[in-house]
Amino acid sequence: MSEPQGQGGGGAAPLGRPPVERTGMRALWLGGLALLTAFFFYPLGFVLGIASLVVGIKAQRQAKRTRGVAPGATAGIVLGAIGLTISLFAIAGTAYLAPELNGYQKCVSGSNTNADQRACREHYYPKMEEKLHLPSGTMDDVGVRF
Structure with a gap:
């Protein structure tokens, strides 16, 4: 008896987008939210910026390792870095x-x-x-x- 698709060791991936693609899109969402919140609530922008960088870099590495694609990972890294930079300036200005x-x-x-x-x-x-x-x-x- 075979295991359901996407479960068990080494089975096929679940239906829908591959995990690398979902992770890349997750980085894009985190980066966009980091940039948006950097202007209104910069501590959250700081945290989301770091999360976007981590998720985006992991997605790119995983895509490179599996020879897949991680759409949105690069954009998520860029948006997250911009949001993180704006948040850092806001935090430094507030402290100063x-x-x-x-x-x-x-x-x-x-x-x-x-x-x-x-x-x-x-x-x-x-x-x-x-x-x-x-x-x-x-x-x-x-x-x-x-």
């Missing part, structure tokens, strides 16, 4: 500006009116601009809101 950002957040959370929030911006934005060596008023000009 941590004292100013914490002070600003405390000031805004304690303010009750728009005038109080404006006073917080007028106090902390120049500090951040000076630390980043930006011209005065840059953060207001580009509409940065924390």
Whole structure:
């Protein structure tokens, strides 16, 4: 009696896409999500970027070993690397500006009116601009809101 297809040792692969192709597409999805979340929630973008690189590189190696193809693996690696880079810059910037950002957040959370929030911006934005060596008023000009 034969084993069902795709089960057991050395049997044929299950129906549908081969595992290498699925892994390549998984890397592509992870890379796209890493890039997207790098702009909105960069810690998650960082984690997804690393996952995309790992999955994409494994898919390429497996495809090379089996002489198959891993569609999406290269694109997943590229997107994941870009998302990882953006996330790293965001993490580094947040760490560099941590004292100013914490002070600003405390000031805004304690303010009750728009005038109080404006006073917080007028106090902390120049500090951040000076630390980043930006011209005065840059953060207001580009509409940065924390």
